[in-house]
Amino acid sequence: MADRLAPFSFANRTHRTWAGTFRCKPQLYIQPRTAEEIRDAVVEAKRLNKTLMLTGSGHSPSTLTMSDEWIMNLDIFNKVLSIERHESGKFADVTVEAGIRIYQLTEILAAEGLAIQNLGSISEQSAAGIISTGTHGSSAYHGLVSEQIVKFTLLCSGKADPETIECSPGDNLDLFRAGLLSVGKLGIITHVTLRVVPAYNLKSRQQIVSFDRFVDELWPTVWTSSEFIRVWWYPYSDRCVLWRADKCKQEEPLREPINNFYGTTLGRFFYESLLWLAVKVYPSLTPSIERWVFKHQYGFEESINSEGNVAVQRSDLALNMDCLFSQFVNEWAMPLTEGPKVLRQLETIIKDAAKNNSFYVHAPFEVRISNTAVSGSTDTINPDNYSVPHLGTVPGNTVRPLLDGTPKLGAATTPITYDKLTLYLNATVYRPFGFDCPIDKWYRTFEDTVAAVGGKPHWAKNFLGTFDDKPASTLTDGEMRGLKPTMDSWFGDDLTLFKTLRETHDPQGTFLSGRHWAEINGFVSSVTDIV
Numbered sequence: 001m002a003d004r005l006a007p008f009s010f011a012n013r014t015h016r017t018w019a020g021t022f023r024c025k026p027q028l029y030i031q032p033r034t035a036e037e038i039r040d041a042v043v044e045a046k047r048l049n050k051t052l053m054l055t056g057s058g059h060s061p062s063t064l065t066m067s068d069e070w071i072m073n074l075d076i077f078n079k080v081l082s083i084e085r086h087e088s089g090k091f092a093d094v095t096v097e098a099g100i101r102i103y104q105l106t107e108i109l110a111a112e113g114l115a116i117q118n119l120g121s122i123s124e125q126s127a128a129g130i131i132s133t134g135t136h137g138s139s140a141y142h143g144l145v146s147e148q149i150v151k152f153t154l155l156c157s158g159k160a161d162p163e164t165i166e167c168s169p170g171d172n173l174d175l176f177r178a179g180l181l182s183v184g185k186l187g188i189i190t191h192v193t194l195r196v197v198p199a200y201n202l203k204s205r206q207q208i209v210s211f212d213r214f215v216d217e218l219w220p221t222v223w224t225s226s227e228f229i230r231v232w233w234y235p236y237s238d239r240c241v242l243w244r245a246d247k248c249k250q251e252e253p254l255r256e257p258i259n260n261f262y263g264t265t266l267g268r269f270f271y272e273s274l275l276w277l278a279v280k281v282y283p284s285l286t287p288s289i290e291r292w293v294f295k296h297q298y299g300f301e302e303s304i305n306s307e308g309n310v311a312v313q314r315s316d317l318a319l320n321m322d323c324l325f326s327q328f329v330n331e332w333a334m335p336l337t338e339g340p341k342v343l344r345q346l347e348t349i350i351k352d353a354a355k356n357n358s359f360y361v362h363a364p365f366e367v368r369i370s371n372t373a374v375s376g377s378t379d380t381i382n383p384d385n386y387s388v389p390h391l392g393t394v395p396g397n398t399v400r401p402l403l404d405g406t407p408k409l410g411a412a413t414t415p416i417t418y419d420k421l422t423l424y425l426n427a428t429v430y431r432p433f434g435f436d437c438p439i440d441k442w443y444r445t446f447e448d449t450v451a452a453v454g455g456k457p458h459w460a461k462n463f464l465g466t467f468d469d470k471p472a473s474t475l476t477d478g479e480m481r482g483l484k485p486t487m488d489s490w491f492g493d494d495l496t497l498f499k500t501l502r503e504t505h506d507p508q509g510t511f512l513s514g515r516h517w518a519e520i521n522g523f524v525s526s527v528t529d530i531v
Ligand SMILES: Cc1cc2nc3c(=O)[nH]c(=O)nc-3n(C[C@H](O)[C@H](O)[C@H](O)COP(=O)(O)OP(=O)(O)OC[C@H]3O[C@@H](n4cnc5c(N)ncnc54)[C@H](O)[C@@H]3O)c2cc1C
Pocket: 018, 019, 053, 054, 055, 056, 057, 058, 059, 060, 061, 064, 065, 074, 098, 119, 120, 121, 122, 124, 125, 126, 127, 128, 129, 130, 131, 132, 133, 134, 135, 136, 137, 182, 183, 184, 185, 187, 188, 189, 190, 323, 458, 460
């Protein structure tokens, strides 16, 4: 079929998400080793009229990267090509081949005395994958992870031959904004330049607080009280775990957080076994199991007035965490100011559902923030142009991705105010030992609640959306209906521009692999639309 690709492609490779939520058997699984081989694959795909699905580490838990045609993975296209240190010493721009995994990059940077400025809960993602779905951390002083991108190289299928396009705030700005969150539908990101900073350690404190005290007392000041902050809510325990971290002096001795049985392999297995019991045998036991585990893992006693569980770690090790087991996740972004109201609504929904034996949720429920207020300035060397009032943050760009689902809250202010911040609520449902847990009822109610305050989903995750033309009886539990009906009202001209750029640079639809996901979510015109 495509002999030219034989040295770096496989005919019988199964592709699956990290969580094992979805898997597929593409006709061809391509792992290019060089830029030329990447280009050859695009030429062959066009010649044979095949579509190409890009995948990084498969950490997007939905059908986003599923395809039965050709899949391309850049795991072995992963070198660091250059590190350009700025004369101020405040930052450096590192250019990498886009398949490099974040954990590989952080190790190389650490050896160079450098570090990534902001990360999510893990570092398994590829450099291209982490930016292509809007990955975020949790900070009032940082935006999406893609805020750190200075430029990238995009290989598009093009009209005749494939075209290599340099994208940055000063070069092809529209394509840059489209490619900062493209879900792989625009072309192949082959190289990424990331703005990094001198290596830093984070001193973190983890405290236990009641849900009531967190929502009623701490909320008005907590979100700007540290550079990094994340909250895990345990609904059946009426408790929150409040984790906050700030840069500390390099001389401060490193110190691991105190761990207990539940941080051990046996402890994780024990908890997963209890969850299996709850999912497959006695769902009504879920609240008791979650409360029992919380009591023995953290204890119900509040520690907000003491220093809590303190640690001093290398930045990436502090920002990353153990995400436990295979899971569905459904995360939506909304104005932070809506937080108390929405959390109280969800508290009532979760408690009523347990009382009525309607559905059960798993813990923790993640409560996080980001600051995606952007200045739009293309000059990111001058701190006066930074959109986010920074604690040493040196953004690679201060432009907004066209399909960024966080609320548009105007330019950032100094000091930061809550009306400029985005709240992320992430409903994780575990799949103990790979056994599915019903999610439809919970996710339907959750989405109706957050959509009512202007929420939009994280594009990588297991959101349901709304099929207005498919009776519920024909859908499987958790099946993605898609968000096509709302996309125009949500993204307007930005979506139109994304589609125009997509059709201009990929006229044959080479990158419309796994088209179903893109169609039901309105990222591309449905075939019926075109006809
Ligand atoms: C355990 C876990 C923890 C997570 N923690 C967080 C978190 O804290 N915050 C957060 O926001 N998200 C989080 N995520 C989601 C994750 O960051 C995103 O799903 C991310 O996109 C996955 O990156 P990946 O390399 O696995 O890419 P994949 O999931 O394989 O692909 C993601 C998208 O990128 C596209 N793509 C991949 N490579 C290229 C390329 N070279 N060119 C163009 N497009 C490309 C794919 O087509 C796809 O659309 C988490 C996920 C898991 C499973």
